[in-house]
Amino acid sequence: MDDLLADYPVRIEVPVAWGDMDAFAHVNNLVYFRWFESARIAYFDRVEALAIKEETGIGPILASTSCRFKIPLTYPDTIIAGASVQAETLGDDRFIMRYEVASRQHGRIAALGTGEIVTFDYGRGKKAPVPETLRQRILDLG
Amino acid sequence: MDDLLADYPVRIEVPVAWGDMDAFAHVNNLVYFRWFESARIAYFDRVEALAIKEETGIGPILASTSCRFKIPLTYPDTIIAGASVQAETLGDDRFIMRYEVASRQHGRIAALGTGEIVTFDYGRGKKAPVPETLRQRILDLG
Amino acid sequence: MDDLLADYPVRIEVPVAWGDMDAFAHVNNLVYFRWFESARIAYFDRVEALAIKEETGIGPILASTSCRFKIPLTYPDTIIAGASVQAETLGDDRFIMRYEVASRQHGRIAALGTGEIVTFDYGRGKKAPVPETLRQRILDLG
Amino acid sequence: MDDLLADYPVRIEVPVAWGDMDAFAHVNNLVYFRWFESARIAYFDRVEALAIKEETGIGPILASTSCRFKIPLTYPDTIIAGASVQAETLGDDRFIMRYEVASRQHGRIAALGTGEIVTFDYGRGKKAPVPETLRQRILDLG
Numbered sequence: 001m002d003d004l005l006a007d008y009p010v011r012i013e014v015p016v017a018w019g020d021m022d023a024f025a026h027v028n029n030l031v032y033f034r035w036f037e038s039a040r041i042a043y044f045d046r047v048e049a050l051a052i053k054e055e056t057g058i059g060p061i062l063a064s065t066s067c068r069f070k071i072p073l074t075y076p077d078t079i080i081a082g083a084s085v086q087a088e089t090l091g092d093d094r095f096i097m098r099y100e101v102a103s104r105q106h107g108r109i110a111a112l113g114t115g116e117i118v119t120f121d122y123g124r125g126k127k128a129p130v131p132e133t134l135r136q137r138i139l140d141l142g
Numbered sequence: 143m144d145d146l147l148a149d150y151p152v153r154i155e156v157p158v159a160w161g162d163m164d165a166f167a168h169v170n171n172l173v174y175f176r177w178f179e180s181a182r183i184a185y186f187d188r189v190e191a192l193a194i195k196e197e198t199g200i201g202p203i204l205a206s207t208s209c210r211f212k213i214p215l216t217y218p219d220t221i222i223a224g225a226s227v228q229a230e231t232l233g234d235d236r237f238i239m240r241y242e243v244a245s246r247q248h249g250r251i252a253a254l255g256t257g258e259i260v261t262f263d264y265g266r267g268k269k270a271p272v273p274e275t276l277r278q279r280i281l282d283l284g
Numbered sequence: 285m286d287d288l289l290a291d292y293p294v295r296i297e298v299p300v301a302w303g304d305m306d307a308f309a310h311v312n313n314l315v316y317f318r319w320f321e322s323a324r325i326a327y328f329d330r331v332e333a334l335a336i337k338e339e340t341g342i343g344p345i346l347a348s349t350s351c352r353f354k355i356p357l358t359y360p361d362t363i364i365a366g367a368s369v370q371a372e373t374l375g376d377d378r379f380i381m382r383y384e385v386a387s388r389q390h391g392r393i394a395a396l397g398t399g400e401i402v403t404f405d406y407g408r409g410k411k412a413p414v415p416e417t418l419r420q421r422i423l424d425l426g
Numbered sequence: 427m428d429d430l431l432a433d434y435p436v437r438i439e440v441p442v443a444w445g446d447m448d449a450f451a452h453v454n455n456l457v458y459f460r461w462f463e464s465a466r467i468a469y470f471d472r473v474e475a476l477a478i479k480e481e482t483g484i485g486p487i488l489a490s491t492s493c494r495f496k497i498p499l500t501y502p503d504t505i506i507a508g509a510s511v512q513a514e515t516l517g518d519d520r521f522i523m524r525y526e527v528a529s530r531q532h533g534r535i536a537a538l539g540t541g542e543i544v545t546f547d548y549g550r551g552k553k554a555p556v557p558e559t560l561r562q563r564i565l566d567l568g
Contacts, residue, residue, distance in 0.1 A: 014441060018467040019312060019460050023305040023359075029179065029204055030172045030303065034445050037171065041444040041501070062171055066208035075307075075467070157298060160325040161318050161456065163449040165501075170445060176303050183302040183359070217325070217449075313463065313488055314456045321455065346455055350492035 004102040008082025009142045010043045016077040027073040033065065036099045036113050039083035043097065047137040056131045057123045063094065067113040077105040085138045093127045094118045095138065146244040150224025151284045152185045158219040169215040175207065178241045178255050181225035185239065189279040195264075198273045203262045205236065209255040219247040227280050235269045236260045237280065288386040292366025293426045294327040300361040311357040317349065320383045320397050323367035327381065331421040337406075340415045345404045347378065351397040361389040369422045377411045378402045379422065430528040434508025435568045436469045442503040453499040459491065462525045462539050465509035469523065473563040479548075482557045487546045489520065493539040503531040511564050519553045520544045521564065 005011055014035060022028040044050065044060065053059035073079070080102045089096035099113035121128035130138075147153055156177060164170040186192065186202065195201035215221070222244045231238035241255035263270035272280075289295055298319060306312040328334065328344065337343035357363070364386045373380035383397035405412035414422075431437055440461060448454040470476065470486065479485035499505070506528045515522035525539035547554035556564075 012441070014443075015438070015464075017440075017460060017464045019306055019314065019463050021307040022303055023307070023309045025307040028303060029207060030175050033172050033175055034443060037445050038441075038443045045502075062211065064208065064210040065171060066206065068206040069204065076471075154299070156301075157296070157322075159298075159318060159322045161321050161448055161454060164445055165447040165449070165451045167449045172445065176301060179303050180299075180301045187360075218329075313491060314459050317456050317459055346495065348492065348494040349455060350490065352490040353488065 004080045004104070004107070005082035005100055008084050008100065010039060010046055010083045012039050012042050012081050014038065014079055014081065016073060016075050016079060018075040021075055025074065027075075029067070029069070032067050032069070032101060032111050032113065035079060035081040035101055036065065036067070036083075036115060039081040039099055040097055040115060040117075043083040043085075043141075047134060047141060049134060052131050052134050053122075055133075058119050058121050058128045058131050058134075060117045061120045062115055063118045064116040065114065067099075067111055069111050071103070071106060071108070071110050073103055073105075073110050077103050079103055079110065084142055086142075087139055090130065090135060090138060093129055095130065146222045146246070146249070147224035147242055150226050150242065152181060152188055152225045154181050154184050154223050156180065156221055156223065158215060158217050158221060160217040163217055167216065169217075171209070171211070174209050174211070174243060174253050174255065177221060177223040177243055178207065178209070178225075178257060181223040181241055182239055182257060182259075185225040185227075185283075189276060189283060191276060194273050194276050197275075199265045200261050200263050200270045200273050200276075202259045204257055205260045206258040207256065209241075209253055211253050213245070213248060213250070213252050215245055215247075215252050219245050221245055221252065226284055228284075229281055232272065232277060232280060235271055237272065288364045288388070288391070289366035289384055292368050292384065294323060294330055294367045296322050296326050296365050298322065298363055298365065300357060300359050300363060302359040305359055309358065311359075313351070313353070316351050316353070316385060316395050316397065319363060319365040319385055320349065320351070320367075320399060323365040323383055324381055324399060324401075327367040327369075327425075331418060331425060333418060336415050336418050339417075341407045342403050342405050342412045342415050344401045346399055347402040348400040349398065351383075351395055353395050355387070355390060355392070355394050357387055357389075357394050361387050363387055363394065368426055370426075371423055374414065374419060374422060377413055379414065430506045430530070430533070431508035431526055434510050434526065436465060436472055436509045438465050438468050438507050440464065440505055440507065442499060442501050442505060444501040447501055451500065453501075455493070455495070458493050458495070458527060458537050458539065461505060461507040461527055462491065462493070462509075462541060465507040465525055466523055466541060466543075469509040469511075469567075473560060473567060475560060478557050478560050481559075483549045484545050484547050484554045484557050486543045488541055489544040490542040491540065493525075493537055495537050497529070497532060497534070497536050499529055499531075499536050503529050505529055505536065510568055512568075513565055516556065516561060516564060519555055521556065
């Protein structure tokens with residue numbers, strides 16, 4: 001990966017599939033949320049959120065998400081999707097993940113997004129404080 | 143369709159597919175945006191946005207979208223998705239479409255969403271004022 | 285549901301979504317396999333394959349599948365997908381599910397398909413004979 | 427790309443997305459057909475089928491397709507999908523594309539598939555002989 005989204009601590013690279021396009025011959029809006037999801041999962045892998053969930057019973061849930069489309073994308077292209085969490089968004093029982101999608105073909109940002117992630121105690125069936133280990137790893141990773 | 147989302151001028155009904163679920167055994171977040179899209183297209187059909195686009199060269203583009211998830215959904219279920227546009231969101235070259243998804247299985251709202259829709263002059267390749275006919279039909283429909 | 289595919293013991297009805305279309309402005313080939321899958325799951329629901337799997341540890345796995353496309357589909361439309369299993373395809377450890385997709389818009393068959401389903405012993409990690417209860421229910425249902 | 431599917435003239439490499447998995451926590455059967463489609467489009471790019479369609483009015487249509495699943499796939503993984511056309515399948519107005527999907531994680535074949543592709547005269551609305559240029563390029567590429 002080159003320097004696109006170089007400031008993001010977690011980045012993934014995904015080829016645009018021809019089938020990602022809809023009847024307007026542009027990449028369909030759903031696909032951006034798949035890229036956000038893949039970046040989010042890669043981020044959770046990096047901070048070992050799953051292992052923390054197994055230890056504490058507390059895991060992340062997507063409470064809300066949004067996307068702003070900057071330029072339409074088409075096949076062929078390859079995108080880079082970045083994910084980060086700013087320290088100031090780390091609340092008691094939630095944080096905001098920020099996403100950006102860059103197009104290699106265009107050499108620029110194609111979309112921006114956010115995900116509000118709530119930490120959930122699966123045993124008790126309700127929101128719970130962000131586990132301390134997870135909080136520290138997010139602060140370390142950015 | 144019964145009285146779920148009865149206040150929405152445009153509603154669609156869609157069966158939840160088993161394949162809409164992801165590895166968490168809940169309907170994946172992308173699927174909600176497919177439902178929003180289907181409701182948006184149904185809304186555009188109702189105000190005949192396509193015919194207006196053919197007349198004026200100006201058509202709607204999704205500039206941004208968001209979703210707030212209220213309860214997880216599973217197969218089997220059937221959802222109702224509603225779309226509406228509040229008069230106060232009708233700007234010079236854009237408007238906000240509001241979405242709601244209700245679950246028959248749960249008898250309640252499962253998700254809320256928004257879509258910011260910009261009117262775009264395809265010939266000139268830039269934003270354009272909402273065509274008067276479209277504006278009037280949106281105000282009439284709600 | 286009217287008389288389309290009336291000879292199928294299991295039928296589902298699904299609205300075609302605008303987003304099911306690809307850049308050729310026809311319903312993408314993947315979508316037919318989603319319809320087959322939904323019909324297959326509906327069939328398994330009818331013969332209570334899941335309950336049988338819980339009792340016997342033996343459940344169905346899709347070993348291969350195929351689709352023949354007869355006419356292209358477009359939005360708006362509603363399809364009926366039917367699933368059936370012919371007695372003569374019931375082998376020792378497998379059977380063939382036959383699918384058909386009919387379009388309301390066209391009033392005719394849009395696609396034909398098959399799914400080879402193998403019964404698998406999840407505990408032992410290998411193929412197993414079709415459980416007797418499942419075999420009888422499939423023979424009864426058709 | 428390493429030597430997986432090295433005998434295929436056209437190969438693509440695609441990361442498995444977490445969201446490709448369904449409620450059984452395996453990559454859903456639809457996803458394999460997306461990979462086949464992406465390999466098919468890459469093949470058509472290589473033989474410049476689109477340019478030939480523009481010259482002759484005759485382009486390829488997917489008439490039928492099939493997949494045999496060999497091993498279940500999970501995230502994380504990366505797959506290679508290969509596409510080829512054997513000379514002996516080149517008929518008057520059709521040919522068979524053969525697909526194979528290999529998993530990096532497993533280092534082996536995960537699925538095999540076929541696509542029956544018919545050449546269609548879009549102007550006349552009916553099947554047409556495989557254009558000579560296309561036939562020659564397919565024979566050259568394999």
